[in-house]
Amino acid sequence: MDHGSSPTKVRKSVVDEDFISNLPEALKDKILCCLPIKEAVGTCLLSRSWRYTWASMTELMFRRADFASGNGNADDDTCRFLKFTDMFLFLHNGPILKFGLNTIENEMVSTGGHLSRWMLMLSRNKIKEIQLWTSIRDSYKIPSCFFSCHELEYVYLRACFFTSLQLPPLSKGFKQLRTLRLEYVSVQGSSLEDLVASCPNLEKLSICRLCSKSNINIRSTKLKMLTIEGRFIHLNLHAPYLTSVWIGLELKSDTDGALTARCNFNLSPFIASLSDVETIRFHGQILECVEHEFLILKQPRLFNRLTEISLEINLGNLKQANFALSLFQHAPNLRLVKLKFISRNSVVPTVHFWESLNRDVCLFQNVDVVSLFNFTGSFAELAFLKLLLEDAPVLRKVRISDKGLDKDVLKNLLMMRRASRDAEILIL
Amino acid sequence: MSESELSVIKPESLKTYIWLQCFDGSIQQVEEEVAMFCPMICREIVKNGTGSSKNHAIALPERVNPSSLSLILDYCRFHQVPGRSNKERKSFDEKFVRIDTEKLCELTSAADSLQLKPLVDLTSRALARIIEGKTPEEIRDIFHLPDDLTEEEKLEPLKNLNDDPRIRLLNRLYAKKRKELQERQKLKDIQVKQEQKDERSLDELLCFINGDGGSGGGKAGKNKKKNKRRKDPKNLPKADPEHVNKDEGARAVSCNVGAVNNISRAPCPSSDVQGDNEYPFEDGDLDDGLDPAMQEELDREVEDFARRLNSVWPERMHLGQERRIESQLIGGNGSLQRFSGFNHR
Numbered sequence: 001m002d003h004g005s006s007p008t009k010v011r012k013s014v015v016d017e018d019f020i021s022n023l024p025e026a027l028k029d030k031i032l033c034c035l036p037i038k039e040a041v042g043t044c045l046l047s048r049s050w051r052y053t054w055a056s057m058t059e060l061m062f063r064r065a066d067f068a069s070g071n072g073n074a075d076d077d078t079c080r081f082l083k084f085t086d087m088f089l090f091l092h093n094g095p096i097l098k099f100g101l102n103t104i105e106n107e108m109v110s111t112g113g114h115l116s117r118w119m120l121m122l123s124r125n126k127i128k129e130i131q132l133w134t135s136i137r138d139s140y141k142i143p144s145c146f147f148s149c150h151e152l153e154y155v156y157l158r159a160c161f162f163t164s165l166q167l168p169p170l171s172k173g174f175k176q177l178r179t180l181r182l183e184y185v186s187v188q189g190s191s192l193e194d195l196v197a198s199c200p201n202l203e204k205l206s207i208c209r210l211c212s213k214s215n216i217n218i219r220s221t222k223l224k225m226l227t228i229e230g231r232f233i234h235l236n237l238h239a240p241y242l243t244s245v246w247i248g249l250e251l252k253s254d255t256d257g258a259l260t261a262r263c264n265f266n267l268s269p270f271i272a273s274l275s276d277v278e279t280i281r282f283h284g285q286i287l288e289c290v291e292h293e294f295l296i297l298k299q300p301r302l303f304n305r306l307t308e309i310s311l312e313i314n315l316g317n318l319k320q321a322n323f324a325l326s327l328f329q330h331a332p333n334l335r336l337v338k339l340k341f342i343s344r345n346s347v348v349p350t351v352h353f354w355e356s357l358n359r360d361v362c363l364f365q366n367v368d369v370v371s372l373f374n375f376t377g378s379f380a381e382l383a384f385l386k387l388l389l390e391d392a393p394v395l396r397k398v399r400i401s402d403k404g405l406d407k408d409v410l411k412n413l414l415m416m417r418r419a420s421r422d423a424e425i426l427i428l
Numbered sequence: 429m430s431e432s433e434l435s436v437i438k439p440e441s442l443k444t445y446i447w448l449q450c451f452d453g454s455i456q457q458v459e460e461e462v463a464m465f466c467p468m469i470c471r472e473i474v475k476n477g478t479g480s481s482k483n484h485a486i487a488l489p490e491r492v493n494p495s496s497l498s499l500i501l502d503y504c505r506f507h508q509v510p511g512r513s514n515k516e517r518k519s520f521d522e523k524f525v526r527i528d529t530e531k532l533c534e535l536t537s538a539a540d541s542l543q544l545k546p547l548v549d550l551t552s553r554a555l556a557r558i559i560e561g562k563t564p565e566e567i568r569d570i571f572h573l574p575d576d577l578t579e580e581e582k583l584e585p586l587k588n589l590n591d592d593p594r595i596r597l598l599n600r601l602y603a604k605k606r607k608e609l610q611e612r613q614k615l616k617d618i619q620v621k622q623e624q625k626d627e628r629s630l631d632e633l634l635c636f637i638n639g640d641g642g643s644g645g646g647k648a649g650k651n652k653k654k655n656k657r658r659k660d661p662k663n664l665p666k667a668d669p670e671h672v673n674k675d676e677g678a679r680a681v682s683c684n685v686g687a688v689n690n691i692s693r694a695p696c697p698s699s700d701v702q703g704d705n706e707y708p709f710e711d712g713d714l715d716d717g718l719d720p721a722m723q724e725e726l727d728r729e730v731e732d733f734a735r736r737l738n739s740v741w742p743e744r745m746h747l748g749q750e751r752r753i754e755s756q757l758i759g760g761n762g763s764l765q766r767f768s769g770f771n772h773r
Contacts, residue, residue, distance in 0.1 A: 018573050026540070
């Protein structure tokens with residue numbers, strides 16, 4: 001008699017006043033998914049109809065930072081976090097479409113077993129999106145049950161490694177996977193190739209901080225955006241519909257900054273494979289791999305679609321300057337140019353490359369925005385800028401971010417003749 | 429209402445209007461581009477060709493009531509203009525959801541049935557923000573949710589699932605409440621027993637009046653009541669019905685024994701009550717034949733029994749001792765006592 005409120009009173013209020021419990025299940029799910037996960041679970045105390053609504057949430061996000069109790073005992077908090085997530089997944093009932101984990105700031109005390117069992121749970125639950133923002137100190141091997149999540153569409157993994165032959169031979173692969181993002185990964189052998197080959201519909205591949213000791217071969221028929229940044233030997237690319245490519249190559253260097261490893265990247269065939277791209281970004285030390293006689297000059301095909309170029313380049317280096325020039329020459333529709341200058345304290349004599357160019361042909365026909373980073377006002381850089389300003393007819397903005405320019409240099413800069421009346425120089 | 433408004437604002441425009449009909453029958457017209465922003469309406473126009481005239485108005489789903497519809501149309505009217513900056517859109521959205529919670533729920537429901545995904549996202553997030561950071565009572569208050577979980581369901585502690593300090597506090601409060609409930613229950617039990625106690629004293633008086641020549645039944649009754657009385661102070665904290673049952677069983681036997689041995693003692697029970705709380709009845713007679721060694725042995729056996737729970741009492745002859753042992757075990761396992769009780773039968 002004392003337990004609970006009187007039934008008659010309850011019934012009346014349900015019919016007349018409760019307006020949130022009558023929303024369709026999908027909407028209640030959506031609302032719960034917008035709440036932090038602990039609060040979402042807390043809704044089970046609200047009323048009878050909400051008792052197990054949390055257990056059918058489809059999008060889960062577990063943040064280790066939410067479990068910081070502030071009493072300085074991080075291990076304790078980690079244990080509570082693991083326990084909570086385990087219990088939640090155990091009591092959860094229904095499909096899980098999105099799973100997010102954020103433990104990026106805290107190391108987990110466990111040895112990674114938690115990821116395997118959670119991944120196993122997800123593979124049974126028609127998971128579509130996985131985002132594991134794990135700390136780089138918790139590097140783990142991709143559990144094999146990952147390869148049974150056949151409905152995956154979006155994957156973001158961090159601080160993990162693939163070993164060769166990890167993909168089960170009869171695995172169906174990831175037929176729905178559209179976006180694959182990996183960060184701080186290390187791959188062995190052909191594991192990356194195999195992975196990409198098992199994703200026939202992959203459209204966006206992004207690998208940052210890659211660590212690989214061999215060549216990378218990527219064959220993908222639907223790939224549109226490719227980002228590879230890290231350490232590797234060479235990239236063989238076969239992706240006919242690629243629209244955007246961003247390659248950043250890091251080479252090992254010793255303490256002086258001089259390169260100890262020779263760059264083995266074959267840039268010319270690589271460039272040749274990028275005929276339809278719209279965006280090219282070459283960062284890192286990739287341009288150090290340019291050969292003297294740049295083969296692209298023999299390539300009659302133009303990069304008609306190329307509208308954006310971003311390079312990390314040392315304009316004073318003859319080889320690199322040549323490369324840049326040929327790129328500009330073969331990209332008639334280029335609109336956006338971003339250059340990040342590298343200057344090496346080398347004893348190479350100043351090169352009058354840019355000044356001695358033939359001015360008959362317009363190089364920068366359609367260029368309208370140019371951004372220059374780390375502008376030091378060196379000879380070559382100024383020469384290039386002069387060329388640019390005198391050449392580009394539709395130039396609108398030139399953004400220069402410098403590291404402290406000399407006043408005279410600035411004066412010279414601003415006084416350079418401009419072909420385009422609207423050209424604006426912004427010094428940031 | 430909107431018809432006249434629209435005709436005032438744009439009198440000479442050549443805009444096409446779409447007719448929409450709510451579930452309650454009211455019909456509105458709205459500019460085509462505004463209406464087309466809603467996927468569901470768009471589909472109706474394109475596929476079924478409805479909406480072009482008043483007679484063929486598009487029938488909107490049930491969940492769209494007129495007030496929600498006007499809000500939705502305001503939203504569409506703002507967002508379908510392509511030239512707005514993201515900042516403008518964001519600030520409009522923020523102001524848009526600052527409405528009464530009930531209306532917000534209706535709006536969410538209506539937007540969902542019209543499949544207007546951006547508005548559904550916006551309103552769901554707004555509802556989540558309302559729920560976030562509030563206690564269950566506050567949330568129930570806002571949404572008029574019934575508080576229909578039984579006390580027991582609330583008391584099922586959310587063991588480690590939710591480490592929110594508020595939930596811990598809540599659990600503690602509920603634990604306190606639970607204790608209170610138990611105590612209340614105990615008090616009730618005590619009251620019941622006390623009532624019985626009163627009755628007993630009456631019967632005793634009757635027995636006394638009737639004299640010691642009373643039937644075994646009378647004596648038995650006396651003994652029974654004596655036992656019960658003696659045991660009760662000990663049993664109060666437990667309030668276990670099992671105890672009562674067991675006691676009956678034991679007493680039934682002991683009464684027979686008592687009836688045999690204790691005729692002489694019958695008239696003055698009261699003097700014996702105060703002492704010897706451990707003893708169910710005057711066992712003076714039964715104790716006489718025992719020597720300490722035997723007693724110790726039996727004590728050891730009790731411990732054995734307590735450990736194994738299934739051993740058979742070898743010493744059935746010394747029922748008195750067993751009675752004592754039993755009473756010592758009263759503080760322990762209720763089932764133990766019951767078992768020993770049945771044995772004696």
